[in-house]
Amino acid sequence: MRVRLFVDDETSPRAEFEPPDTFELDTTGLVDGPHVLRVVAGEDGAPAGVETIPFSVRNGPGIAVVGLAENETVAGRIPILVNAYQSRIGDEFEPVRAETPAPIPTWAWVLCLLVGVWGLYFLAAEYRAAASRVAAAAPGPASGVTPELATALPRAATSPAADDTALGEQTYGNYCSACHQLSGDGVPGVFPPLRGDPVVLADDPTEHIRVILEGLQGRAIGGVMYAAAMPAFAAQLSDAEIAAVVNHERTNWGHEAPRVEAADVAALRADAPR
Template sequence: MSNLWDQQQNKIEVYLDDNKEPIAVYSPPARFELDTTTLDDGEHKLTVIAYSEDGKKSVRDVKFIVRNGPGITIQGLKENDIVEGKISLLVNAYGASAKEKWEPTTAETPSPIPSWIWVLFILIVAWSMFYFINQWNPPEEFANTPTYKKPQITEVTKEASQNLTAINGADIYRKSCSSCHQENGQGLTNVFPPLMSDDVVKAKDPTEHIRIVLFGLQGKVINGIKYSTPMPAWADQLSDEEVAAVVNHERTSWGNNAQLVQAKDVRKVRENRK
C-alpha cells in the first residue's frame, strides 16, 4: 500500500550527510526548519530527493559549512612557521552564534600595543609641547620680567658670544628646540636626531648647521638611521642674532666644542637662499 502511495503522489525526502534514513518527508511544496545547533562545526551535505507521480526521481546535493562553535585565535605560531625550543602561545576561543547572551569581553585577545602607536603618541606629545611653547604668551604683568622678556641679541665679539650662548642661546633652545632634541641634546631614537656629538654640529664650517636651523630638514640619514620627522624652518621666527645664539649653544653644549658663529654668518646663509 505504501509503495502504491509513493508512485501516485509527488514526494520529497530530505537527507543529512550520509544518513540512510531521511530526516523529513514532505509533499511539495514544503517548508521546514533545519536546526544546525545540533551539528558539529565543519562541512555537511543536505540531499533532497524528489519523486514525481510516475515514479521518476531527481536528486540534489547542497553542501554547507556550520560555524556554531567558538572562534579560535592563536598568537605566537603561524602556519608553516619553523620553530625550535619552547615557544609561548596565546590561545583564545570566543563567541558562538548559539549563545542567547554573548559577553563581548570573551572575544578580546590580549596583545601588546603596536610600536607605531607609541611613535605616533611621542610625535603628538612633542608637537603639542612645541606648539605650546611657541604660541603661549605670558600675561602682561609678567611679560617684561627677566623670566619672560624676549632676549635682545646683537652682534658681539667671540668672548661676548660665549656669554650669549650660555644665557640667551640656552633659553631659545629650551623654548624652541628641546621638545624634540631634548634638554640633553640626545633626541629621541628613530624620531628626532641627536645634537650631541653630531658631525654637522661639530663641523669646523658652520654653514650646514645654520642652514638646517633656518630652513629645516627632513629624511636625512644620521648614523645609519633615517629621520623622516620634519625639522621645522625657523627663518621666519628667529632673527639672525637669535639663530646665532642657539647655534652657538648647540655647538658648545653636551661635550660639543665647535667654532662659534656670529649674526653676520647667519645673514650670509639666509641671503644666499633667496
C-alpha cells in the first residue's frame, strides 16, 4: 500500500510513503488563493482511492477595505479606505499595523447619545427631588417657596414675639386646656371659663400670674363656686412659660389685655410664700 500526495493538478507527487506517516505541506511556493490537496492511496494494479481537500492559502499581506461592501450597489464617486498588513515569523504584534483606521460606526454614536440622554434625565430627576425636599422643609404653604424664602422662614420663627406665641399656645395646650378647654370656655360648674374672665383681662397682671404660680381654691368666680382646685404651676413651669401662657390668655379669644414679661413672673415668684 502506497500513499501519494498532490497539490492541484501536479503530476509528480509531493510525497510518497507507506501509511501511516506524517507529511509537512509547504505552502510558501503556492500562489495565494484556493487550492486542492489530493491524496491517492492504493496497491499497484488495483483501483486507487482518492480524497480531495480544498483549502485556501494566504501568505501575502492581509487586506482590509472600508467603504465598499460585497455586492453593494453604488453611484457616483465613493471614498474607499484600503489597508494592508503583514506579519512574518518572529514579528511582534503591533496593533497600530493590524488595525484599520475605519470611521466610527453609527451604532457607537447612538450609544453615546443614549448615555448622554440618560445622564441628563438622571440630573433632572435628582434636581427635582432636591427641590421638593427644600420645599417640604419650609414651613407654611410649601408651593412657590424659593430657596431664599425657605432659609428665611425658620429665622423669622425664632424672633422673640413669635416664639412667645408658639410657647404660649403649646404651654396652654399641655397644662391648661384639659380643664379650661382650648376655647377658654372651661366646663360650666366644674372649671371656670377664662374667656372674658376679669383676672385675665385686668390691666394689672399680678393676680393672673399669682394664680398660676400658687394655684387657687375656694374662690367664687362669676358667682359660681368651684369644687375643684386650680393647681399651682410654680414648680412645673419656667418664668418664660408662665409669661407666654399668660400672654396667650390675654391675647386670644378676642382678648386685648396688656402683655407680661418673664421678668414680671420672676418678681412675683421671688416674693411668693414658700
